[in-house]
Amino acid sequence: MYQALQSIETYSIYVILIIYFLAMFVYWLAARANRGAKFAYVLTVIGWSGNTVALIARTMRAQRLPLSNGYEFIIAFCWAIVLILLYSEFRFKLKMLGAFVMPIPFLLISYVIMLMEPSKTAIQAIPPALKSYWLVFHVITAILAYGAFAVSFGLGLMYILKTYYEENVLKVELRLPPAMVLDELSYKIIIFGFSFLTLVIITGAIWANYAWGTYWSWDPKETWSLITWIIYAGYLHARLMLEWRGKRAAWLAILGFVAILFTFFGVNYLLPGLHSYA
Amino acid sequence: MNSWKKKVWLFFASMKTGLFLLGLIVLVSAAGTLFSANIYGSLLFKIVFGLLAINLGVCSINRFNIAYRCTFYPSIPRNIHAVPPKMRAIIPGKSSDLRMQLGKVLNARGYSMISMETNDGWAFAALKHRWGYWGTFIVHIAFIMIIVGIVMGNFGFYGKLIAWQGEVVSFNKINFNKGSVGKNYSIKINSIEDRFMPNGERDNWYTNISIIRADKELARGTLSVNHPFKYDGIYYYQSSYMDYARITIATEGETFEDIVPLGLISDQEKAATSMQHRFEQEIGNSKIYIKGLKLQNQPYAYMQVYNRKGEKKPTMIKLSEGQTGTIFDQTRITMSELTNSTGLEIKADPGVSVVWLGSGLLFAGLILSFYRRPLLVSGVFTGKEEEGTLLLGMSTGRMQRYNKTDFDHIIKFLKQL
Numbered sequence: 001m002y003q004a005l006q007s008i009e010t011y012s013i014y015v016i017l018i019i020y021f022l023a024m025f026v027y028w029l030a031a032r033a034n035r036g037a038k039f040a041y042v043l044t045v046i047g048w049s050g051n052t053v054a055l056i057a058r059t060m061r062a063q064r065l066p067l068s069n070g071y072e073f074i075i076a077f078c079w080a081i082v083l084i085l086l087y088s089e090f091r092f093k094l095k096m097l098g099a100f101v102m103p104i105p106f107l108l109i110s111y112v113i114m115l116m117e118p119s120k121t122a123i124q125a126i127p128p129a130l131k132s133y134w135l136v137f138h139v140i141t142a143i144l145a146y147g148a149f150a151v152s153f154g155l156g157l158m159y160i161l162k163t164y165y166e167e168n169v170l171k172v173e174l175r176l177p178p179a180m181v182l183d184e185l186s187y188k189i190i191i192f193g194f195s196f197l198t199l200v201i202i203t204g205a206i207w208a209n210y211a212w213g214t215y216w217s218w219d220p221k222e223t224w225s226l227i228t229w230i231i232y233a234g235y236l237h238a239r240l241m242l243e244w245r246g247k248r249a250a251w252l253a254i255l256g257f258v259a260i261l262f263t264f265f266g267v268n269y270l271l272p273g274l275h276s277y278a
Numbered sequence: 279m280n281s282w283k284k285k286v287w288l289f290f291a292s293m294k295t296g297l298f299l300l301g302l303i304v305l306v307s308a309a310g311t312l313f314s315a316n317i318y319g320s321l322l323f324k325i326v327f328g329l330l331a332i333n334l335g336v337c338s339i340n341r342f343n344i345a346y347r348c349t350f351y352p353s354i355p356r357n358i359h360a361v362p363p364k365m366r367a368i369i370p371g372k373s374s375d376l377r378m379q380l381g382k383v384l385n386a387r388g389y390s391m392i393s394m395e396t397n398d399g400w401a402f403a404a405l406k407h408r409w410g411y412w413g414t415f416i417v418h419i420a421f422i423m424i425i426v427g428i429v430m431g432n433f434g435f436y437g438k439l440i441a442w443q444g445e446v447v448s449f450n451k452i453n454f455n456k457g458s459v460g461k462n463y464s465i466k467i468n469s470i471e472d473r474f475m476p477n478g479e480r481d482n483w484y485t486n487i488s489i490i491r492a493d494k495e496l497a498r499g500t501l502s503v504n505h506p507f508k509y510d511g512i513y514y515y516q517s518s519y520m521d522y523a524r525i526t527i528a529t530e531g532e533t534f535e536d537i538v539p540l541g542l543i544s545d546q547e548k549a550a551t552s553m554q555h556r557f558e559q560e561i562g563n564s565k566i567y568i569k570g571l572k573l574q575n576q577p578y579a580y581m582q583v584y585n586r587k588g589e590k591k592p593t594m595i596k597l598s599e600g601q602t603g604t605i606f607d608q609t610r611i612t613m614s615e616l617t618n619s620t621g622l623e624i625k626a627d628p629g630v631s632v633v634w635l636g637s638g639l640l641f642a643g644l645i646l647s648f649y650r651r652p653l654l655v656s657g658v659f660t661g662k663e664e665e666g667t668l669l670l671g672m673s674t675g676r677m678q679r680y681n682k683t684d685f686d687h688i689i690k691f692l693k694q695l
Binding site: 202205206218226237238241267 | 312478481502634
């Protein structure tokens with residue numbers, strides 16, 4: 001049974017990679033030709049289903065939720081990105097959003113397959129510090145927050161490209177929704193992500209206090225989460241009070257996601273600390 | 279207010295000041311992760327946070343009056359020019375019918391309506407999600423609370439204790455990294471355990487401690503990682519664990535005793551490779567160095583013994599408690615005991631509750647700000663006798679499309695008359 005689950009998980013990851021790539025490619029074609037977006041959406045749904053299967057198989061093998069190391073976090077993160085993408089496209093009738101968001105889970109899964117050492121993907125014993133219910137709250141809120149910010153990053157990119165085309169900087173026409181729609185949707189999704197990011201930091205502080213007796217220790221992961229939070233807080237303030245919309249807001253949304261990528265990859269691989277789990 | 283006081287007030291009330299301070303915190307925080315963490319304890323960094331707290335406080339004071347007025351005294355337009363301009367609609371009809379239906383549709387959509395008579399008709403204002411006006415105020419106050427809680431934490435204390443099983447340590451002998459406190463009791467380490475599950479995975483480290491005064495036990499409890507023990511407002515956290523071997527080396531007519539820390543392996547086949555990562559320890563002044571490993575759930579240890587001069591090849595030896603082995607032909611090594619130590623962190627932080635309260639308020643304030651945005655519909659009816667025109671408008675706020683949906687529904691209902 002264990003071997004069967006391991007095979008399911010492994011093959012699911014490869015299937016996800018292929019389908020996410022196909023979905024991304026079809027989205028790109030659809031952005032130029034203004035058709036095929038529905039097919040891309042269906043492919044994305046299939047890919048997300050495969051992502052779900054991989055997570056379930058991992059859960060059954062490990063006898064716990066797959067939230068304890070970098071590999072598990074990346075798979076869960078991709079799942080959340082695609083879930084929020086699918087919901088956003090369905091709810092707000094945005095056909096081309098996937099063209100700008102799907103590269104992210106595709107690249108993350110590629111990284112897992114091509115660059116992650118087998119020892120990092122193996123199921124390992126959880127250290128005592130991770131044996132807490134707060135792990136579940138903390139990491140689930142993180143994947144939802146980061147997933148939302150990935151989608152807002154895509155919307156920011158779409159806005160920039162839309163305005164560059166309208167300003168004749170970009171010669172290639174992409175069938176993108178009106179700029180105001182992109183701007184407002186980005187704002188809504190950032191509100192969602194920001195609320196969850198606040199919960200990430202609060203639950204992390206509570207957990208750290210139970211585990212290590214201190215709710216904040218300026219650990220690199222904590223610090224960069226705070227930096228990310230401040231960037232998005234700055235975005236919301238600037239938008240509400242200084243009427244920052246459009247390009248400036250789009251660039252801030254992009255900068256915020258860059259901070260998230262550094263929070264995960266930069267901190268994990270360049271700045272190890274107390275938080276060196278995922 | 280004097281002009282300079284007013285200038286200072288306006289400076290701290292400014293959004294740009296707040297954004298500048300936040301930007302500064304971002305840059306300094308990032309620099310701390312890349313260069314030196316000492317920056318976080320620096321006076322300059324604390325001053326920036328202090329300025330941010332002042333900025334938040336001033337903004338909150340300014341915002342309080344506005345939030346109070348908007349919540350309890352929504353303004354009714356006196357004339358058509360005062361009706362919100364960006365989203366408007368004109369509905370002709372009978373005064374009594376329109377007034378009744380307006381009240382009905384606004385009530386059905388969750389608005390609270392107030393109205394008053396004017397010279398040539400009547401005017402109204404209707405408010406929904408009124409408590410949303412307090413969202414931003416609550417967020418700012420919450421942030422100030424968190425900063426206050428952090429400052430209060432400076433009046434607490436924090437220390438570390440590493441102790442053996444059976445050891446009794448006076449509280450006043452604990453090594454405090456921050457603050458200090460005098461207590462007339464001691465901590466006794468009753469038991470220390472590195473517990474494993476049936477599948478071989480580590481469960482947790484458990485330490486059972488007693489708080490004793492003059493041989494009387496005041497409290498007793500077990501702590502583990504993520505499960506601290508609390509007594510007298512002080513928390514005891516399980517932070518580390520280490521296995522040790524007490525060994526004696528007899529060589530060239532001399533005897534040396536010491537304690538060697540042991541790493542942990544789950545499989546004896548890993549002993550050789552794992553030993554490479556262990557640090558070596560000199561035993562007394564013997565010029566003999568040892569690295570040690572313990573096999574999980576087994577009562578023996580592996581030791582790699584070096585002669586520092588390099589005259590003799592390093593030797594790996596496996597010993598159980600009380601066993602003696604011979605190395606380097608004439609050197610005898612005895613492991614008298616396998617023991618362990620527990621590492622505890624002892625802490626009291628008077629600001630923690632304030633930080634948690636601030637955190638809860640912060641999240642609540644965000645939910646109010648984002649998801650319970652106030653919606654204000656207001657208008658005036660003007661006309662001769664019963665017939666006339668209702669001009670109504672909605673404050674657009676920052677979510678124009680969302681507000682428009684609500685407004686359109688109200689207009690559609692009224693136009694059905």
